[in-house]
Structure formats: structure tokens, C-alpha cells
Amino acid sequence: MNNKIRIGIMGYGNLGKGIEAAVTNSTDMELVGVFTRRNPETVKTLTNAPVYHTDDIMNFTDKIDVLMMCGGSATDLPKQTPEFVKYFNVIDSFDTHAKIPEHFASVDAEAQKSGKIGIISVGWDPGMFSLNRMYAGAVLPNGKDYTFWGKGVSQGHSDAIRRIEGVKDARQYTIPVEAALEQVRSGSCPELTTRQKHTRECFVVAEDGADLGKIEQEIVTMPNYFADYDTTVHFISQEELDRDHKGIPHGGFVIRTGTTGLNNENHHVIEYSLKLDSNPEFTASVLTAYARAAARMNKEGLKGCKTVFDVAPGYLSPMSAEELRKKLL
Amino acid sequence: MNNKIRIGIMGYGNLGKGIEAAVTNSTDMELVGVFTRRNPETVKTLTNAPVYHTDDIMNFTDKIDVLMMCGGSATDLPKQTPEFVKYFNVIDSFDTHAKIPEHFASVDAEAQKSGKIGIISVGWDPGMFSLNRMYAGAVLPNGKDYTFWGKGVSQGHSDAIRRIEGVKDARQYTIPVEAALEQVRSGSCPELTTRQKHTRECFVVAEDGADLGKIEQEIVTMPNYFADYDTTVHFISQEELDRDHKGIPHGGFVIRTGTTGLNNENHHVIEYSLKLDSNPEFTASVLTAYARAAARMNKEGLKGCKTVFDVAPGYLSPMSAEELRKKLL
Numbered sequence: 001m002n003n004k005i006r007i008g009i010m011g012y013g014n015l016g017k018g019i020e021a022a023v024t025n026s027t028d029m030e031l032v033g034v035f036t037r038r039n040p041e042t043v044k045t046l047t048n049a050p051v052y053h054t055d056d057i058m059n060f061t062d063k064i065d066v067l068m069m070c071g072g073s074a075t076d077l078p079k080q081t082p083e084f085v086k087y088f089n090v091i092d093s094f095d096t097h098a099k100i101p102e103h104f105a106s107v108d109a110e111a112q113k114s115g116k117i118g119i120i121s122v123g124w125d126p127g128m129f130s131l132n133r134m135y136a137g138a139v140l141p142n143g144k145d146y147t148f149w150g151k152g153v154s155q156g157h158s159d160a161i162r163r164i165e166g167v168k169d170a171r172q173y174t175i176p177v178e179a180a181l182e183q184v185r186s187g188s189c190p191e192l193t194t195r196q197k198h199t200r201e202c203f204v205v206a207e208d209g210a211d212l213g214k215i216e217q218e219i220v221t222m223p224n225y226f227a228d229y230d231t232t233v234h235f236i237s238q239e240e241l242d243r244d245h246k247g248i249p250h251g252g253f254v255i256r257t258g259t260t261g262l263n264n265e266n267h268h269v270i271e272y273s274l275k276l277d278s279n280p281e282f283t284a285s286v287l288t289a290y291a292r293a294a295a296r297m298n299k300e301g302l303k304g305c306k307t308v309f310d311v312a313p314g315y316l317s318p319m320s321a322e323e324l325r326k327k328l329l
Numbered sequence: 330m331n332n333k334i335r336i337g338i339m340g341y342g343n344l345g346k347g348i349e350a351a352v353t354n355s356t357d358m359e360l361v362g363v364f365t366r367r368n369p370e371t372v373k374t375l376t377n378a379p380v381y382h383t384d385d386i387m388n389f390t391d392k393i394d395v396l397m398m399c400g401g402s403a404t405d406l407p408k409q410t411p412e413f414v415k416y417f418n419v420i421d422s423f424d425t426h427a428k429i430p431e432h433f434a435s436v437d438a439e440a441q442k443s444g445k446i447g448i449i450s451v452g453w454d455p456g457m458f459s460l461n462r463m464y465a466g467a468v469l470p471n472g473k474d475y476t477f478w479g480k481g482v483s484q485g486h487s488d489a490i491r492r493i494e495g496v497k498d499a500r501q502y503t504i505p506v507e508a509a510l511e512q513v514r515s516g517s518c519p520e521l522t523t524r525q526k527h528t529r530e531c532f533v534v535a536e537d538g539a540d541l542g543k544i545e546q547e548i549v550t551m552p553n554y555f556a557d558y559d560t561t562v563h564f565i566s567q568e569e570l571d572r573d574h575k576g577i578p579h580g581g582f583v584i585r586t587g588t589t590g591l592n593n594e595n596h597h598v599i600e601y602s603l604k605l606d607s608n609p610e611f612t613a614s615v616l617t618a619y620a621r622a623a624a625r626m627n628k629e630g631l632k633g634c635k636t637v638f639d640v641a642p643g644y645l646s647p648m649s650a651e652e653l654r655k656k657l658l
Contacts (some may be wrong), residue, residue, distance in 0.1 A: 021591045084403055100658050101651065121658055128464070130658045131642055132601075133456065137647035137657070138618040139611075142354055185604075229472055260614055262350045262375055266606035272461075275514075277595035282468075285589055289467040309643035310651050313460055316467035317638075320587065324638050328466070329429050329450055329459045 002101035004030045005295045007288075008014050008060060008088070009243060010072035010080065012036050012043055012051070014248070015093065018284025019068050020110055026288060028318050032064050065298075066291040069093075082106040085118040085305075091287050093123040095110045100126070100307075108305035117298045122290045123283040125149070131308050132272040136256035140231045140268060144189045144257020148197060152250025154277060160225045161202055164218050165238050166210030171245040173201045176253065187257040187267040193228075200231040201243055205238045223279045250279035289316040333359045334624045336617075337389060339409065339415070340399035341365050341380070343543060343577070344422065347613025349375050355617060357647045361393050382640050390416045394627075395620040398422075411435040414447040418623040420616050422452040428651055429455070429636075437634035441566075446627045448635045451614040451619045453603055454478070458583050460637050461601040465585035467596060472587020473518045477505035477526060480607060481579025488555045490531055493547050495539030498576040502530045505582065516586040516596040522557075529560040532574055534567045579608035618645040 007023050009016045012034045022049055033050040037045050040051040057067075069081050069092035077094045084090050087109055094103050100121055107118040125147070133145050138238045154174050161170035164286075180197050183190045202219055206212055214325065216233045220226055236244075251274040260266050276282045290308070293315035297306070314321055319328075336352050340343045341363045352360045353376055362379040368378040381389075398410050398421035404513075406423045413419050414436055423432050429450055432658050436447040450456065451491045454476070462474050483503050490499035509526050531548055535541055545562045549555055565573075580603040589595050605611045619637070622644035626635075641651055648657075 016587070024591065025589070072569055100654055126658045129600075131464070134642055134646055134653060134658045138642075138647075139444070139457070139614050141647075145657070229451075238386035245401060259609060260347070260350060260354070260610040262353065266610050268606060268611050269602075269604040270457075271600075271602045271604075273598075273600045275598040275600075277597060278589060281589040281595050282597050285468050292467075307654055307658055309646075309650065309658070310640045310641050312639050313463055313467075317463055318467075318470070321602070321638065324463060325429055325433055325636055328425070328462045329455045329636055329638070 004028055005292060006030055006032050006063060006065045007291060008032050008057075008064040008067045009034045009049075009070060010057070010084065011076065012045070012068055013070060014280035015284055015287075016068070017046055018278070018281040019070065019288055020049060021135045021281060022285045026292075026318070029288070032060065033235040040210070057084070057318060058087070058279060061258075065295045066091060068287055077172055078103060078106070081118060081120060082110045085116050086114045087116070089117045089281060091119045091122055091290050091294060093127075093283060093287060094121045094218060095123065095126055097126065104307070111304045115303045117306060117313070119201040119290050119294050119308075119311065121307055122287050124276075124286060125252065126223070127250065127273070127283075127286050127308055128274070132254040132270075133256070134256070134277055134309060136258075136270040136272075140256055140258030140260070140270065142264055143256050143268075145253065146184045146192075146255045148255075149252040150174040150176050150198065150250065152252070153245075154200075154249050155224055155248075157200065157202075158220060161187050161204060161219055164215055166207050166215050167204055168207050169241055169242060171203045173203075175199045175201060176261050181253065181255075184195045184255050185256065185269055187269060189257060191192075191224055198305035200226055200229045202231065202233045204235050204239055205241050206235055219226070247277060248279045249277055250282075251275040257263070292316060292318065333357055333476060334621060334630065335359055335361050335394045336620060337361050337386075337393040338363045338378075338399060339383070339386070339413065340405065341367075341374070341401060342394060343609035344616075345397070345399040346375055347607070347610040348399065348617055350610060351617040355621075355647070357621070361389065361505045368644045370408060380490055381658075386413070387416070391415055394624045395420060397616055402506055407432060407435070408451060410447060414440045414445050415443045416443050416445070417431070418620075418627050419447045420451055420619050420623055421447070422456075422612060422616060423448050423450045424452065424455055433634050433636070443636060444627075444632045446632055446635060448619050448623050448637075448640065450636055451616050453605075453615060454581065456612075456615050456637055457603070458581065458601070461583040461599075462585070463638060464585070465587075465599040465601075469587030469599065471479045471589070471593055472585050472597075475513045475521075475584045476581065477584075479503040479527065479579065480504050480582040481581070481605070482530075482542060482574075482577050484577075485641070486529065486531075486554055489551060490533060493544055494534050494546050496533055497536050498534040498570055500556055500570060502532075503647055504528045504530060510542055513584050513586065514598055514600070516598060518586060525561045526560055527558060529555055529558045531560065531562045532570055533562060533564050534570050551632045576606060577608045578606055579611075580604040619644060621635045621647065 366530035
């Protein structure tokens, strides 16, 4: 008898590929297939996992334990997650922070009816960073949180540069300011502006004959994206971009400093950091661990929409509770 | 109506005092009293909280929601935690790693009968460090964990030095080796010996006329405690010890490096660190957050022995689930 957790992947971009790799590396899971809106015959998977059209998903209601939602937060997930939790336990990485309460409500309404579990906003931020903000805040109620992102590639900012006239390709890195990190770690609880926390570095491939000065000016003054930051622009060749900037690294820091004692006389620093070669593969690895939790929790009769705050840590590990106590406590 | 969580403190040493301060700083809790085996009239609390003799505890079964066990792991907690979970929800900081399974079993047997909750081995190691080892291992199954402790005071090692003939007082610091930390962060998964991971630094007050060379030799060659480490000994005056080394700082690092991708081609580093001015006050703050969890979980009908792996993170926070999703996710 096969007790492996059966995983389906809905959407096959970078995140879907990351999940394919993560499931392959998890001995207690198996990949049932990838589901796509494209013509399945045109999609080749990394591991030769079967590819099906999204329209065929209803043939898999008893063949998949957890369906991993790999669409985008803007338009895909707000529709797909509540729709598919009617039939499957689902995990998504919904990351539009302001709309999380609304997304939670719509997924929960369907999940309560279907008896399935939907874990939303899983990944590293939201996800592991949220967890660390929460644990640190509960332990040190008198304190202040800081989140820094990077060094890493911001896809949205890279896209914004690519839309400028005369730009052929671009890659943008968000970089935390080391001096600001040190100031936070000192426990001085500084108030930091956007400009003081992060810088932005852009690598741009311009079209032949483009006005480089004008491109640079358009980038550094772009409202919301760059105007509030110290931004550096480097013009490089397509070959250099492809050679030196093809990865999708990211990471960041969640730091809470706080005090204890009747007169707040003792200072403490809690710091959590990630340094990731591949943002989508790490995010996929977090989603995969939460898929294990969803399958187990649903087997115990739990249902509804959940977030990382609602999932007892032990559910994520392939080890039994006894093993965890013995080996990791 | 008073909805505050009512806390009792069993044992009034450094940890008990830390809990007194932490409860005072928590707006959703109130301290009912401190329980001691000493004559209560001889014990003066920091906040003038009432002091009772341990023998009177049975008068409080309906007045305390969570009893915080602040005795030692060697002899107190193995007896007290299973005994008091018969009547109260309890939290302890049992830290004899090898005996955790046994302690869990004895607390669980009583808690299942009484319908109470006992959360054991709470603090930072075991506790927050255990959680971070577990989360990181679940997310990056292909990887390796490292734990470093310090810079901080080891009470047991300080005591061992004080037992040497000619030593009046002493304070020992455990210090992680920076080069080893860097090696681990590089993702090279080094095999590190005890000596390579930590050094030990000792500040010793000798009695007048004592043989300093002999004391130093006894320290650095002491089996189990110092022989496996590079140890530095400084002789100082009692005044200097009292002035410069009266704090109880501690901290440490939990680092996991691992890979993702079909060919393990992408490297990732997850790092959690603590820098604590007061080891007992921080430990007490963790216990206090878990007291909130114990009270809530028991109110929901949950019972039995639990560890940090079994407690969904949201239970620790005074915020509601809605607030957590809105503000911290």
C-alpha cells in the first residue's frame, strides 16, 4: 500500500518547477502531475511528470491529496484557490498583503463547506518571515520589528525597467543597507526611512543608439519603484546580463529588538535571516512542507482556511512526534 | 468580568523572577502569587506579589489558569511537573535533552487523566532553537544543522571552577568561533570538532596566596568541562568580577544550510540567532508566551503533554487570528 502524499501542481512557471523538484526530493511524497492552461503537449516537465490540461482536474479528485496553486497573486489565486478548495486540499503563496483578509474569507467559506484545508500565503514573506515576526513579538512584547529584504532580484522592479523606451533587458537588485542593519541590531530602535533601509541596483541592456542618460533618469525618478531609494544604474551587454545575472537570488532579515525586566533594563535581539540562491525554489520548498501539514491535518478531520500561524510546527516534518522530541528538541 | 490569564509561579529563583517581570509586562495576564518551599515570610518579591508556601497550592486549583514550574531539571521538574499537571495547566523548561522522552511520557500520562495541558521543555534551547531546527529541516530536507551557543555565561562551568581549591569566585563564558560560523554560513557543510566550534573564557577570583598556575592548569585540563576546548583563564579581583561580570548574558545561532533543485544546484542559508542580556529573563518571556498558549488550548478542550512542536504559533500571541493575518502575515 502506498502511503505517500499525492501532489498535484496547478500552473507550471518557476514556482511550479520548484515544487516539482521539492516533491522529487521528499521521500514521503509523489507527484501525480502538472496541470496547465496551455496545450499540455507543448509543456515539457523537468522530471517527465505527466502534464494535463486544467480542464481535466476533476478526474483527479480522488487521486490528489494536495493541489499546489502556482498562479499569480494578482488575478489567478483570488479565483483559483477558493474554486479548487471545493475539491482539494490546497496551498497557495498569495502575497498581496493588503488583500489577505479578503482572500482568507473567500477560501475559508468554501473550505468549511467542502471539508478541505486551504493554507494560504505560504512562502518566506509572507510565510517564514511572518512566523518569525509573530514568535518574536509574542516573546518580547516590549520591542520593535524590522524587516529587510535582499540582496535579491525584484521581478516587479526588473519588469518596470524593461517597460522604459530604449531598454532591451534589465535586472534589478534590492540591497539592505548594512549600516541600517547594524543600527537595528544595536537595540536603539531607530526610525528608518525607505531610503535608509534599502538601496536598488539596476543592470540594464539598452538598445543600440538609445539615450543612456535619459534611461537612467527615467529609472531613478520613477515614482513608487525607485524615486524613494538611492538607485545605481549600470549599462551592460546582453551577454553580461545572461552570464552574470541569470539567477533569481533573494533573502532578507527579520530582526526584533526588545527589553525585559521590571524597568526594561535588559536588551535582547532576535534575528532570522535567509540567503537564497533561488527564490522560487526556496518558496516552493516551504509550500511543499506545508503540503505535508495540509494532508495530515485534513486526515485528522481539520478543515477550513489556515495560515502559517494556525499550523502546529510538527505537522511540517516527515518525522513523527516521538522522533522530533528525541532528535530536535 | 476579569478575562486575564491567571498565573502562578512555582519556585522563586532567577527564572521565577523573570516570569514575575514578564507577566507584569503582559496586559492580558495577572500574577496570582509565588509558591516556595522556603518560609514565605522570608521571600520578598520584586512586585510585592503575594508569596505562599508550596503546601498551600491546593487552595488555588480554581484560582490559577497556568502554573509556571521554575525548579531545576535535575531533581525538581521530573517530580513536580507530572505531579502538578494533575491539578493545573503547567509550563516547564525541562532541559535535560536525553531525558525528554521519559519526562514527556510521565507528564502526558497525568495530563491525559486530569484533562490539563503540560507544555514541557520551553525556553530557547530547548525551545526557540528547537523550533528553528525543525522548521529549517522541514523546508530544506537536503541540508545540515549547526547550533552554536554564546557569547554567554555557562552556570555549570562557572560552578565547576568555583569547586577548585583556591578559587573564591568565577564566571565562565562560552564563545562561538567566528571562523567556524563563517565556514558554516558558506554552505560547505564542514565537520567541526568541539574545539573548532567554541572557546571558553574564564574570569577567576583566587584566594590570597593561592597557586595561580595550578588553578589555571586544573581548569584547562578538566575533563568534560574544559579539556576539549581552547580555554583562556584571567585572574581578576572580586571587585572587577562584581563590576564587569554580574550579568547573565547568553545567546547563540541555529544555522541550516541546504540545497534545492533536481541536481542540488541551488544553495540556501537559514539562520536564527539570539543575543540576550539576561538568559533567565528571556527564557521566562518564552515560558510566559507559552502560558498564554496553554490557557487558550485548554479552554478549547485540548489536553495532554505538549512541546513547542505541538503548539500552533498563533496561540502564543495576544492578538486575535484576524489581527495576526492583517498585521503580521
